[in-house]
Ligand SMILES: Nc1ncnc2c1ncn2[C@@H]1O[C@H](COP(=O)(O)OP(=O)(O)OP(=O)(O)O)[C@@H](O)[C@H]1O
């Protein structure tokens with residue numbers, strides 16, 4: 001009998017265009033050789049141009065998916081993406097505690113998705129307190145982009161020095177590690193992501209490709225990191241793996257529809 005691969009649980013929303021959300025997560029997890037499980041939080045009506053509708057899954061159903069999967073199948077890492085509302089965050093917190101995800105147990109990556117790349121909201125404004133107060137203290141790693149940094153901390157990051165100040169402010173909210181992503185530092189010729197554990201800064205430099213096709217880049221990064229954590233990697237090892245994974249996925253992104261196409265993990269399946 002073949003041994004089961006590691007399992008990663010993604011707690012996230014669906015993107016009907018298949019570029020971001022759980023579709024990007026499952027595609028990435030598959031390419032990384034781990035089994036992906038899902039706790040669906042919302043269905044979005046979405047294509048390459050943006051989001052035109054959102055239907056939330058009832059909060060108790062989101063929580064029940066987590067418990068069902070973790071208690072039977074077992075997971076070695078989990079990640080959150082679009083969480084939609086304070087009610088969903090409040091419902092999943094006791095479920096995560098019940099099955100031992102986060103808070104120093106099974107690694108939990110919190111990607112604090114607040115809006116789509118087109119600017120459409122994916123998290124209610126009144127959910128920020130729950131995100132900061134309930135999820136951040138349980139997180140092994142939080143992975144905000146610069147818009148999310150501004151929403152969560154009030155810090156407008158313009159350069160690499162600000163990125164360090166923001167990392168400290170985010171770390172003070174309770175996560176073990178913080179990754180401040182540099183994709184939105186538009187003036188920077190590189191995409192430098194900054195990892196911080198309260199003591200040491202680790203810089204993860206990378207090229208900046210001149211492309212509009214970066215849909216799903218945050219999900220792909222967080223999922224590839226989660227796959228490495230599920231295999232037992234340390235956080236710095238997992239983030240280095242994820243950075244290499246996303247660089248190659250942006251390099252091979254493809255156009256789709258009239259707007260922004262998705263980053264592509266397919267390169268990993270070649271040869
Ligand atoms: N044009 C680019 N070229 C290379 N790497 C990029 C580019 N844009 C983003 N990245 C990388 O992709 C990852 C996601 O970064 P970003 O800051 O864009 O997060 P995000 O906004 O959450 O992503 P998205 O919302 O597009 O899913 C980071 O590792 C970042 O450095």
Ligand SMILES: Cc1ncc(COP(=O)(O)O)c(N)n1
Pocket residue numbers: 012013014015020021022044046081082113115116117118122214215216217218219
């Ligand atoms: C369901 C869902 N989850 C996450 C994103 C963020 O991805 P992006 O910033 O690339 O639009 C999204 N657009 N849709």
